[in-house]
Amino acid sequence: xxxxxxxxxxxxxxxxxxxxxxxxxxxxxxxxxxxxxxxxxxxxxxxxxxxxxxxxxxxxxxxxxxxxxxxxxxxxxxxxxxxxxxxxxxxxxxxxxxxxxxxxxxxxxxxxxxxxxxxxxxxxxxxxxxxxxxxxxxxxxxxxxxxxxxxxxxxxxxxxxxxxxxxxxxxxxxxxxxxxxxxxxxxxxxxxxxxxxxxxxxxx
Amino acid sequence: xxxxxxxxxxxxxxxxxxxxxxxxxxxxxxxxxxxxxxxxxxxxxxxxxxxxxxxxxxxxxxxxxxxxxxxxxxxxxxxxxxxxxxxxxxxxxxxxxxxxxxxxxxxxxxxxxxxxxxxxxxxxxxxxxxxxxxxxxxxxxxxxxxxxxxxxxxxxxxxxxxxxxx
Numbered sequence: 262x263x264x265x266x267x268x269x270x271x272x273x274x275x276x277x278x279x280x281x282x283x284x285x286x287x288x289x290x291x292x293x294x295x296x297x298x299x300x301x302x303x304x305x306x307x308x309x310x311x312x313x314x315x316x317x318x319x320x321x322x323x324x325x326x327x328x329x330x331x332x333x334x335x336x337x338x339x340x341x342x343x344x345x346x347x348x349x350x351x352x353x354x355x356x357x358x359x360x361x362x363x364x365x366x367x368x369x370x371x372x373x374x375x376x377x378x379x380x381x382x383x384x385x386x387x388x389x390x391x392x393x394x395x396x397x398x399x400x401x402x403x404x405x406x407x408x409x410x411x412x413x414x415x416x417x418x419x420x421x422x423x424x425x426x427x428x429x430x431x432x433x434x435x436x437x438x439x440x441x442x443x444x445x446x447x448x449x450x451x452x453x454x455x456x457x458x459x460x461x462x463x464x465x
Numbered sequence: 466x467x468x469x470x471x472x473x474x475x476x477x478x479x480x481x482x483x484x485x486x487x488x489x490x491x492x493x494x495x496x497x498x499x500x501x502x503x504x505x506x507x508x509x510x511x512x513x514x515x516x517x518x519x520x521x522x523x524x525x526x527x528x529x530x531x532x533x534x535x536x537x538x539x540x541x542x543x544x545x546x547x548x549x550x551x552x553x554x555x556x557x558x559x560x561x562x563x564x565x566x567x568x569x570x571x572x573x574x575x576x577x578x579x580x581x582x583x584x585x586x587x588x589x590x591x592x593x594x595x596x597x598x599x600x601x602x603x604x605x606x607x608x609x610x611x612x613x614x615x616x617x618x619x620x621x622x623x624x625x626x627x628x629x630x631x
């Protein structure tokens with residue numbers, strides 16, 4: 262096959278394609294009725310959902326901490342959990358900004374690909390840190406939550422609280438290490454190498 | 466609204482071949498192809514009010530269609546593609562009796578499908594006669610880079626094409 266053949270075949274095919282209708286009123290109406298389900302839209306919807314969730318939890322924790330302000334143990338727990346949710350909200354907002362900055366109609370393909378990879382990288386890193394922080398958050402959350410809802414102080418039952426905390430920590434870290442080994446490290450490596458490839462592609 | 470819709474339908478119909486080709490190049494089964502087509506139309510409709518006529522309409526459609534295809538790659542990585550595209554799905558009408566031509570077109574599509582996302586975009590734009598500067602703008606690399614890449618992709622495709630023929 263010569264270079265010209267490739268183009269000739271394509272041009273002939275192109276003229277035939279012009280004869281087929283690709284869009285009609287029916288498809289368009291269907292498209293307008295249904296919300297977009299593209300990858301970016303799905304990611305954005307998930308980020309907004311998480312943001313609302315974190316804000317609700319932050320307010321709940323604020324209410325709980327405020328209620329038991331006099332007890333330094335609950336105060337410490339509340340501040341720690343609130344800091345955790347503030348961190349989650351910051352990452353979430355940053356992530357939403359990153360996704361909203363993607364403009365399919367004005368940015369180049371390389372740029373879009375890079376932005377998507379950067380978003381994935383941020384997401385994976387955040388999930389990794391999130392999973393690492395989950396056990397201490399749970400341990401501090403349980404006594405505060407129980408006190409807030411049932412008005413029972415788990416600190417009055419130190420043995421039970423200690424055993425519960427140990428179980429949560431051991432169980433959470435086992436899950437964390439397994440998932441870290443199986444999913445996150447590998448995925449982060451893939452994202453890193455894709456980013457490097459993209460840089461190479463741009464420079465070559 | 467109705468007036469806008471009519472204008473939009475007219476605009477898309479005038480450039481329908483672009484959408485078709487992007488869908489064929491970035492998917493290998495009917496379900497994904499339909500999904501992608503719909504997604505491209507949604508993105509075009511969303512961006513339609515922002516079209517400022519500074520660039521050619523076809524270039525603008527190409528940009529959105531390719532960017533959507535690249536960011537929308539969700540089901541295409543299915544291990545076993547369902548409803549794989551059959552020769553008739555490529556809608557090669559008018560040349561039903563030209564079997565060699567038909568076969569060649571399908572072969573080209575399948576070879577392009579095997580390239581990476583960015584190479585696919587470059588060769589598609591090249592085959593459609595877009596200038597190097599337009600390709601460079603859409604892809605986001607320099608014109609010199611485009612020329613080098615086109616030459617590499619072409620020889621890769623040529624080798625594969627001839628290998629398959631043997």
